[in-house]
Amino acid sequence: DAGITQSPRHKVTETGTPVTLRCHQTENHRYMYWYRQDPGHGLRLIHYSYGVKDTDKGEVSDGYSVSRSKTEDFLLTLESATSSQTSVYFCAIQIRTPSLDTYEQYFGPGTRLTVT
């Protein structure tokens, strides 16, 4: 258990409304990620963060923004939700494994978002 929680776990919203998803970690890891997962596409990176106030775009960042004002929280905002943003959203943290000189990712339980 990497101590990652996501909220809300389920949300239904209407097209055009703003939505914010929260990812919270308890272990002060530097790297945090937001992915969306859709049938036929696998996991796709939306945004990631490498520290407080340090974020960068992933491959599917259009229509999304993020913020990280504290190490433990990484927020994903859909400024004006569209039906194409109906998806399952996963947050992840990245932990270094010194013995392998590499990094492992651990995921939160996901948020199921439906935009009607």
Add this chain to the structure above:
Amino acid sequence: RKEVEQDPGPFNVPEGATVAFNCTYSNSASQSFFWYRQDCRKEPKLLMSVYSSGNEDGRFTAQLNRASQYISLLIRDSKLSDSATYLCVVPSGGSYIPTFGRGTSLIVHP
């Protein structure tokens, strides 16, 4: 060539069978690799790390072939509970962005 490719399956096998999945990758600089397991409507969970030539954990064996740029996951004595999607993950060289395959679906039936 896509960065990480997996056969989507599904692989439909009886209990007790041995099944193997392959994953090919394009980034020859990658040094270590990962297999994740994802159950339906759940988050991906780390199953095994793969480095050097391979790794074994109980019924699961992961192997790496650098010359041909693929990794494999072998599951022996399949159980019903092994039914899931298996994702191959390749760290992207010196960056902190891993690349995920789309996954291989395994269905183990009685």
